[in-house]
Amino acid sequence: MGRAPCCDKVGVKKGAWTPEEDIMLVSYVQQHGPGNWRAVPTNTGLRRCSKSCRLRWTNYLRPGIKRGAFTDHEEKMIIKLQALLGNKWAAIASYLSERTDNDIKNYWNTHLKKKLKRLQNGSDHQPDGSSRNSVHSRGQWERRLQADVYTAKQALNDALSLDPKTTHISNTKPVQTSSYASSTENIARLLKEWVKTTPKSEEYSKCSSSSKSGVDLYGEYEALFGFESIESSSNISGDFSGSSSSSTIVHGGSTDPDPNVIDRLSDLENWLLDDQGKDYFTDFSSFDENQDLF
DNA sequence: AACTCTCACAACCGCGAACAG
């Protein structure tokens, strides 16, 4: 039998959300909390599909969402987690506080996928058949990566196979009405952006231009896979169990993480933050020959 | 200045899982 549409397609508005719609949605969620999205359009008068309301809330209006350029550390986390988990964006997002799965997915598709492909193609480039990019070192690297991915997967499986009733991986904050108040910050930001006419920030410009004009391939690898400043990202290790969005890992509700679980996750966490990560990609020795790739 | 191309990101769509009756 056919699947019932999530909403009546007739009269449903599509496209970009207006600040007025955002305010209507936020005020509704402040009152009733997120959930029962089916009822949102009728109760708010929004001429939007329930799915659209949920998406708008989870990706843009929800409190605690960080916008703007991804940091080096976030980039590295995404790369490693993607290698480990595949395109499980919600799961990856659970490790990156303040980022949404949609944000990460977009960033991967528009930046990281291309970046990695470029780097991979560059390393495969063997014009004379006797490139310094030896199959030997490449093979070593692949084996090391496979081994460590296996180890990390094992750690993840162990952690996830624990009894959910006693598993408190997350110290996700309990849902409180007051927590929605900070949505006003998101609204304020959206309103600000709505009327913004100023040029993009320096950081953003730097970020977007670097992908086109970068010339230091070695530096690119270092930047991608080095973890030189873990301290600067203390929220990852300190807030490791804190989740930003819904996830397959988070079991939610508790503010008292089980220390056993944290211990069992440590292999994975260590791998994610491991400084050795960059070594996988520095076995390639012909960076200087591939500068034209950028 | 006008046009085209490329990029980045917000939003949509369809599928499957989870849940309720």
Add this chain to the structure above:
DNA sequence: ACTGTTCGCGGTTGTGAGAGT
């Protein structure tokens, strides 16, 4: 156990902005 509904996820598309010609 079955059926219908709702939700969440991942892939894909649409579109505006900026860069290039």
